[in-house]
Amino acid sequence: MYKLDWYILRKFIPTFVYCMLLFTVVAVAVDTSEKTDDFVRAGLSTSELISKYYLGFVPWIWGLLFPLFVFIAVIFFTSRMATRSEIIAILASGTSYNRFLRPYLAGGLFLATIFWVGSRYWIPKANAIRSNFQSTYVDKNDPSKTMNFGNCYNCYYRRIDQNTFVGIKDFDTATKSARGFFMEKVRDNQVVYNIRSEMLQWDTAIKKWKLFNAAERKIDSMRETLKFYPTLVLQMSLKPDELRKDYYLKDKLTTPELVRYLDKEEARGTEGLSALKVERYRRAATPFAVLLLTMIGVVIASRRTRGGSGMHLALGILIAALFIVSDRFSTVFATKSSFPPLLAAWLPNILFTGVAYYLYRKTPK
Secondary structure, X not given: OOHHHHHHHHHXXXXXXXXXXXXXXXXXXXXHHHOHHHHHHHOOOHHHHHHHHHHHHXXXXXHHHHHHHHHHHHHHHHHHHHHXXXXXXXXXXXXXXXXXXXXXXXXXXXXHHHHHHHHXXXXXXXXXXXXXXXXXXXXXXXXXXOOOOOOOOOOEEEEOOOOEEEEEEOOEOOOOEEOEEEEEEEEOOEEEEEEEEEEEEEEOOOOEEEEEEEEEEEXXXXXXXXXXXXXXXXXXXXXXXXXXXXXXXXXXXXXXXXXXHHHHHHHHOOOOOHHHHHHHHHHHHHHHHHHHHHHHHHHHHOOOOOOHHHHHHHHHHHHHHHHHHHHHHHHHHHHHOOOOHXXXXXXXXXHXXXXXXXXXXXXXX
């Protein structure tokens, strides 16, 4: 690397860090004002709020706005270079435009790699801290997250394999027991097996479920067999730690954990996994967006315009807004319809790759 590369990188990385810290302070201030009542009800000290909430909130904000931080940083310092005619001097010295872009590519690749690792491992661990606080102190006051299945929050209806469905009523995570249970097996769209019980209990000694006052019914084409059991040990692939309503599950799982969870649920035939799949693919697509927005930013800001840095920032914010809107639209289509999750995660990148190429072709070199 030559002096030009280090000169640009010494502007790129510190400007990015400055933008990230500045936006973080603003985000923390806004979030604190919105959650003041929740913090007061929680009764936690300042140090406890920092350790139990903001140590997770700050990395979450970084992960949410990381590409935007990079984009704004690139536009800001490149626009200043263009205003001071530094870019004109660089190109007039015989340096090609592609050679001028090299340190931007290196810096963008460096930041994209950090973000890729962080989105797979570090940010999900921080999200676990934030989401635990959210579910403990904030969501309990939200009726939309405490009601389900006819005002029964701890009721579950799950598919545990391709042909087996279970229903559990009033599951208590402390005692690992439920007040009602049924299981049905279906073959050729007909129920061939059914078992119901008044109580379900997890036996920690044998690692199996126990049913109390159970009625077992087997059905074939000719007859129906019914048996009653005071107690019955049931082998079932569903475990107590899987009986949870976690609205933040996709954010808390690291990528390897998320992949294993998806594989297990797909083997069971579980439906409604689109949001989790979009999250899985986005963790690879968003780091690429960092590199893509870096290139768009430098192509926009390297032009010397009459409006100066203000014009560059305005155009950059417009492009960033369009990028975010396209990302939100593709996510909604994937989660609410049959739009492929892989395409939903990568569609904004595909569209804006064309935008980047067009701007590159039109930029004076």
